[in-house]
Amino acid sequence: MANKVDVAQIRGQLVDAVKQGDEPRARVLVPQLGPGPRHVRVVLEAMLEDPDALVRQAAAFGLGELSGATSVRCLEQQLAIEEARGDYDGEAVVEEIVRALSRIEDAGARASLVRKLDRLAAGRPERSDVNEVAHALWKKRHPELLPVVRRSFEQLSLPEPNTLHGLLVLLEKSPVELGAWALDSAVPVRHKTGVLMLLEEQLPDSLISAFPKFISAASALIRPALNQRGEAAYFCEVLLNALLMHRERLLIALPEAVRAELRHVARSLVASKAMGCALRAASVLEFVGRPEDATELETHRPADPTFAKVFDDVVRALRSLH
């Protein structure tokens, strides 16, 4: 059984891991706070009362890992406390609580997030706060969310792209409809980006079939994405990043024709003036490229050593395909 000294040490390590954004390490530490979930919960609930917001963030993370209705109740109570603080400290804990709720399977977590969205919609929130809640709700997607999300979207006036709009689209459309929507040139590019921002973090199997359409949409945007850092380049960057984040499921499953189209998009975009887009394009080529693409990469190799290394690594990988 963990003694007080051990618990204090693990608690400190957990706070540090959450502070560093090191979720895998934090995940390993949570169960070590006590001999069983009940003991762990006691420690975490005590941490929620700590004056140090970093400790409260770690507690929220831990409760998200413990999951269950008790965690949801506890987190929702804490959410109200943190919101009432109205300061930067409280905001940081709110962010962590929202993320914790998104990981809890219990239906109460979704209800809690809906209430949070309602409260945001009643005020003038920053886009980043709404994005966070929309991400969480996307992980808890359910048809009953549609009216709530639509209402909030209509109430709020957020700059695009934003994930609330993306969430609305994803809730409204079937996979087939989503594919058609992605291809529709009348739909503003930034709206499509909002959808991809959600899919980048979580992609259900049912939507894998829509990706070829997004790739085709990117194909039509190569020219503007090459020449300026505008919404076309950002759309391509987010799309390529989503492909990389889910590469095991997406890139391998692509039909040959789509794969060829993606290769064309990536080959072209390594020359993009938008470095974020160019780097993702180079990384995608590692998975869909051919040895002859190495020359294209070398031609457009960035001068900055950090970025050049990304290109060099891909060149090496492609050359080894011989």
Added chain:
Amino acid sequence: MKTDTVFSRVLLPLILTLSAACTTSQAAMAEGAAPRVVKEEALPGGWVRLSFEPIAPDPALEVMELEEAQAVLTVLHAALLAERPEIRVLPPARFQLLGEGEEWGERRLRERFQARFGGMLLSLPEDLEQSRLYQALKLSPRYMGAGVREAARELFGSPVFLASVSMSIAVYFGAWLAPEPLFSKAFAVTLTAALALTVGMVEVANLALACVRLYWESEAAKTERELEAASEHFGRAVGGTGLRVLVMVASMGLAKATPAVPGGGLGALLGGPRYAVEGGLAVEAAATATVVANRSLILSGVATGEVAARLCGGLALCSTIEGKPSGSGTGAKLSTRYGSPHTRQNPPHNEAIEKELAAREAAGHTQLRKNKAQLDAQDKRVLERGTTGGPRFRKPDVSSLRPDGVRHNTNYVSNVRDLRRELDAFEAMKRLDPEAIHELYLLDGTLLRRHVPAGVSLP
């Protein structure tokens, strides 16, 4: 302009705190004994004698890792080259200055040492690399103990480090030529007091005597063998702690801040202070210090006890200019305007973040984020691909959105031992969001890395 004038005008972070150390140093302190109280004796004329009873060396300081040496060089090179952006520094392990045949700033280095410490106490030729002292220093790592040899090779392989050590010997350690070394420059007084409190006067004096001996023996050497012998005497006399002190003094000619041991940056190499003056030690701009019998310091222009406690607010060492203390420490209030303290163990780190965010707020930045998940300019969380073991997202110390919509992220290194990790984090953040401005600073304001996207201006 005289250095001490500059010194007296600017509230420089002269900090020697028990609590301001980074996490690693704190851990080291927790494992070791509490600082030993220095024996204090009031002398006529307002002078104070501080006696530092010798204590056993800290085993943790007697070893120096290669990574620590590489971090030292990163900091030194960044400090020297801050004004020479045309010269690039390669990453650690392959240190060298690019731009072959280019003068890397030896003259400027010499000027900066002299401005801070005063005139040359020992003469050196115009071209430092031609001096016998420089040559002997270069050979010395081979005679150092196994615990530091590899790190010393790395350090003494750098022309910047060698030149800095040569200058340190000429402008500071050379004072030990006199039986009772005297320091009248506020900078040197504070440095001596800081070093004495951190490792003890005996350790500092031993290193100084080894440096003076090296100078005389190398200058007198007529053959390669004699030069080698001088080098050997020096190498065998310098242990891990001595090497760390040498690094500290060598860095002082280049660092932006005055002695801050272990308040941040390279100061962390020395760990927590091993001695403390009751109530603290407040050093005035006109202070002087004399080293007596190599274990005592006789100081003028300083306050101790209750007066120091009032002036320094709980700091172990502070400088007082017009009655105001500079620095922060145990008693310092942690600012939390933009969020909870970055770490309670490191107030200067937290204060640097808060100050930066306040400046950005004043400049019209929005989304003032302190140690929160990295976002891009579109408020999208920037995720790291491949989640095996590492963080899925980074948390910059400071992040904000400029009025022109450019995201600006800044991190601070408070412990040089963490430099490798911080450089990796910098590279990762830059790779993940190339359209943002990214910066990495030491707490003393030394810029280590900066990325400004093409087409973006930096005021």
